[in-house]
Amino acid sequence: MQGVAGTTRAEPEMPPADVRKPAPPASPDAAGETGGRSRAKRIEARNVDLYYGEFHAVEKASVTIEPNKVTALIGSSGCGKTTFLRSLNRMHELTPGARVEGDISLDGQDIYAPGIDPVQVRRLVGMVFQSPNPFPTMSVYENVAAGLTLNGSRVKKSEKDEIVERSLRGAHLWNEVKDRLDRPGSGLSGGQQQRLCIARAIAVEPEVLLMDEPCSALDPVATLAIEDLVRELKNRFTIVIVTHNMQQAARASDVTAFFNLEETGKPGRLIEIGPTETIFTSPSEKATEDYVSGRFG
Amino acid sequence: MPEAVRVEYQGELERLEASGLGGLDLVSASLGRTLEAVEHQDVELAQLVIADDDRIDGRYLEVHQSLITLLATQSPVATDLRLISALLHVLKNVERMGDQCVNVCKLIPLTGNEPPADEEMLRLILTMGGQARTLISQAKRAFEERNVEMARDLVRQDDAVDTLNRECFGLALEIGDDADRREWAMTMLLAARAIERIGDNAVDVGEQVAFVVTGLFREFEDASHPEG
Numbered sequence: 001m002q003g004v005a006g007t008t009r010a011e012p013e014m015p016p017a018d019v020r021k022p023a024p025p026a027s028p029d030a031a032g033e034t035g036g037r038s039r040a041k042r043i044e045a046r047n048v049d050l051y052y053g054e055f056h057a058v059e060k061a062s063v064t065i066e067p068n069k070v071t072a073l074i075g076s077s078g079c080g081k082t083t084f085l086r087s088l089n090r091m092h093e094l095t096p097g098a099r100v101e102g103d104i105s106l107d108g109q110d111i112y113a114p115g116i117d118p119v120q121v122r123r124l125v126g127m128v129f130q131s132p133n134p135f136p137t138m139s140v141y142e143n144v145a146a147g148l149t150l151n152g153s154r155v156k157k158s159e160k161d162e163i164v165e166r167s168l169r170g171a172h173l174w175n176e177v178k179d180r181l182d183r184p185g186s187g188l189s190g191g192q193q194q195r196l197c198i199a200r201a202i203a204v205e206p207e208v209l210l211m212d213e214p215c216s217a218l219d220p221v222a223t224l225a226i227e228d229l230v231r232e233l234k235n236r237f238t239i240v241i242v243t244h245n246m247q248q249a250a251r252a253s254d255v256t257a258f259f260n261l262e263e264t265g266k267p268g269r270l271i272e273i274g275p276t277e278t279i280f281t282s283p284s285e286k287a288t289e290d291y292v293s294g295r296f297g
Numbered sequence: 298m299p300e301a302v303r304v305e306y307q308g309e310l311e312r313l314e315a316s317g318l319g320g321l322d323l324v325s326a327s328l329g330r331t332l333e334a335v336e337h338q339d340v341e342l343a344q345l346v347i348a349d350d351d352r353i354d355g356r357y358l359e360v361h362q363s364l365i366t367l368l369a370t371q372s373p374v375a376t377d378l379r380l381i382s383a384l385l386h387v388l389k390n391v392e393r394m395g396d397q398c399v400n401v402c403k404l405i406p407l408t409g410n411e412p413p414a415d416e417e418m419l420r421l422i423l424t425m426g427g428q429a430r431t432l433i434s435q436a437k438r439a440f441e442e443r444n445v446e447m448a449r450d451l452v453r454q455d456d457a458v459d460t461l462n463r464e465c466f467g468l469a470l471e472i473g474d475d476a477d478r479r480e481w482a483m484t485m486l487l488a489a490r491a492i493e494r495i496g497d498n499a500v501d502v503g504e505q506v507a508f509v510v511t512g513l514f515r516e517f518e519d520a521s522h523p524e525g
Contacts, residue, residue, distance in 0.1 A: 247372055280374045282512030289375045294303045 040067030040238040041107040041124075041207040043088060048102035049267075050083050050092060057083045059267035060102075063257060070230055070239045072249035072276065075259035076291065080268025081242050084259065085210050088240065089125035090118040106207065123147070125208040126201035131217050132193030134185030134200070141181040143196055144168060147204040163203055170236075171199035172229050191222025198229065202237070209233065211241040215248065227252040246292055250280050258288045306371050310380065313367070317360045317384045320391035321437040321502070323353050325430050327398045328495065332426040334405055335488060336419065338412060343402035353395035357388050364388075379512060383505035387440070390498040394433070397491040397498075404484050413478045418468045418485055425461045425492045428454060432499035439506045448503035452517045458496040465489040 043065035050058040058080035065071045065088075073081040086092040087100050090111060104111050111121045134143045144164045148155050155163070164181070168174040173195040177188070185196050194214060201209060211230070215223040230239060230252050243249050249256050257273040272279065272288045283289045290296045327346055334342040364381050367373060373381055408414075432454050439447035466489075469482040500517060508514045 246374070250374070281378060283375055292374050293377050295307070296302060 038068055038236050039205060039207045040234075040236065042067050043208060043238060043240070044103070044105045044108075045084075045088070046103040048084070048087060048100065048104060050080065050087055051097075051099050051101075052083075052095060053097035056267040058087075058259075059269050061259075061270045063270060063273055065238060065240055066255065067238045068234055068236075069254040070234050070241060070252055071255040071257060072253035073240065073242045073257050073259060074244075074246060074249050074291070075268065076261065076296075077244075078264070078268070079259040079261040081257075081259045082212055083268075084270075085212055085240060085242050088208070088210055089127055090121045091127065093118070123204050124206050125210060126204065126206035127210045127212065128194070128197050128201055128214045130213040132190055132197050134188070134193050134196050136184065136186045138185055139182045140168075140177050140185050140188070140196060143185040144199045144203050147200055164199075167199040167203040168196075170202050170233070171195040172225065172232075173199055189222070191218050191225060194218060194222070194226060195229065198226075198233075202233070206237060208238040208240065211239065213242055213244060216244065223248070246280075246294075250276060256280070258283075258285075258291060260287050260291065303371075306367070309363075309367065310373075310377060313360055313363050314380065314384060316356065317364075317388055317391070318437050318440055320353060320356045320360070320388065321394075321433050323356060324391055324394040324398070324495075325433045327353065327395055328426060328430055328433070328492075331398045331401050332423055334402055335426075336423055338405065338408065338410070338414075340406050343405040346402045347399050350395050350399045354392060357392040361385065361388050376509070379509050383440075383509045386505050387502050390501050394495045394498045397495050400491045401488045404488050408481050408484050412481045413475065414481060415468065415472060415478065415485075418465055418472075418482060421461050421465050421468065422485060422489050422492065425458050425465075425489060425496075428458050428461070429492050429495045429499065432458070432496050436499040436502035436506075439503055440509075443506065443510050445507050445510050448506035449517060451500045451503040455496040455500050458493055462489050462493040 043063075045061055045063050045065075048058065048061045049056065050061075061080075061084055073085060075081045083092060088104060088111075092098050092100055100112060106124065110116070111125075135146060138146065141164055144167050145155075145160050148160060148163060165174060165178075168177060173192060176192060177196075185193065188196060194217075198209075198214075214230075215226050218226065227248065230241065233239060234254075241249075241253065253276045255273065256276045256279040258271045258279065259268045260271045261268050272283060272285045274284070279288060280292055283292060327349060330342055330346050330349075333339065334346060364384055368381060432451055435447060435454070436451055438444070439451070465486060469486050472478050472482040504514065504517055507517075
């Protein structure tokens with residue numbers, strides 16, 4: 001089955017109910033500091049080609065991303081790893097002229113099938129960006145609650161309070177901000193702002209969390225705090241993280257996928273994917289070996 | 298083709314490999330002098346070997362420290378990481394082999410000026426020593442060439458050293474009733490045992506060759522489960 005965003009094609013046999021209906025608000029009785037049962041889903045990408053207009057950015061990427069694991073995407077600049085990440089929650093198509101070919105599914109559900117609402121896909125597949133981007137005019141509380149109201153659902157105040165607290169606890173931020181929930185989110189430190197963005201992303205109870213170099217703007221201590229958090233969050237979500245920091249991939253991920261660019265102007269390709277331990281001790285491909293060893297930039 | 302980077306680091310790693318493996322040459326030379334000292338009952342040469350072991354220990358410390366620095370500062374991974382891990386093992390083997398030469402040399406004064414040597418046993422020990430030197434140089438070459446087959450062949454050669462060692466034991470049992478000859482034979486058994494251990498250390502180096510190449514560590518021969 002060839003999925004082409006923006007083109008017409010047959011309805012899938014199974015109605016994609018999960019990604020059509022807004023999910024109910026998260027149960028407030030979820031247990032634990034980071035709270036909640038696992039909602040993680042398996043992502044299957046088959047023969048995915050990604051384009052920006054005429055430019056072929058990623059060629060024939062096929063990969064299975066397992067639930068409750070952290071999968072790191074590594075590779076040099078321009079190899080297509082971020083483009084691939086953005087295709088997993090239908091953000092790639094927001095760029096004018098961008099298109100997707102191939103199949104991407106979430107637990108068997110084609111996310112590019114006709115009738116699928118991309119906004120719902122993005123609710124189920126949350127994203128944390130390179131630079132912390134809390135809404136500058138909103139308070140800490142409002143930043144976390146933003147996603148709950150943005151998708152149109154009405155949530156009672158008491159329920160919202162519980163979700164905000166649980167999400168902030170889940171992002172290891174609660175103790176630092178519980179006394180200033182009404183202060184602007186932009187007043188927090190860089191590391192705190194990134195954890196606030198993670199809290200915002202998990203407040204809507206996604207199934208997958210995509211992270212695009214989430215620590216590149218943070219100092220080493222804040223970076224390690226986010227890495228600890230990522231390891232904990234994988235118990236609830238499928239996590240895909242793009243990173244330029246190979247030691248971060250080695251420390252924080254269970255599975256590593258290496259993308260490479262043969263030469264400028266050619267599309268990026270997925271070269272090798274495997275357990276992180278194997279990729280960093282005995283990779284199968286010479287290109288992977290050269291990249292992780294830092295022999296070629 | 299992308300431009301090569303980390304050139305200095307790669308150069309340093311190559312230099313440390315050459316220096317670490319050079320320790321095997323030092324050991325081979327030390328064993329050569331040890332055998333000469335055994336053959337001619339040369340106590341002075343034996344003292345020289347004992348004193349010169351500081352050079353082997355120095356090589357061990359120098360390369361070991363530099364490898365730790367590389368680990369701390371360069372975060373090596375994949376083949377580089379396996380190479381560094383293997384070199385740390387090899388350095389330990391080098392240091393142990395040097396000590397075995399010292400052990401043999403310390404025995405030489407104990408046998409007296411004109412010991413009642415048994416020619417056949419002496420010949421066996423010198424043959425063992427010669428074969429152990431071949432093992433050392435073959436282990437070095439296998440490492441340099443990343444040649445797993447050559448490394449595996451060390452087991453076959455080490456079996457020959459082990460056989461000679463057992464023959465020494467048999468000779469010692471039948472050396473007769475003369476107390477001096479028995480004492481000499483017992484002392485020489487200790488020397489044979491030390492040389493046999495040098496052979497084992499060379500096989501250990503070979504196992505590290507296989508680890509560098511394949512990423513899997515497997516003992517070529519498991520002493521505790523010889524049938525497996």
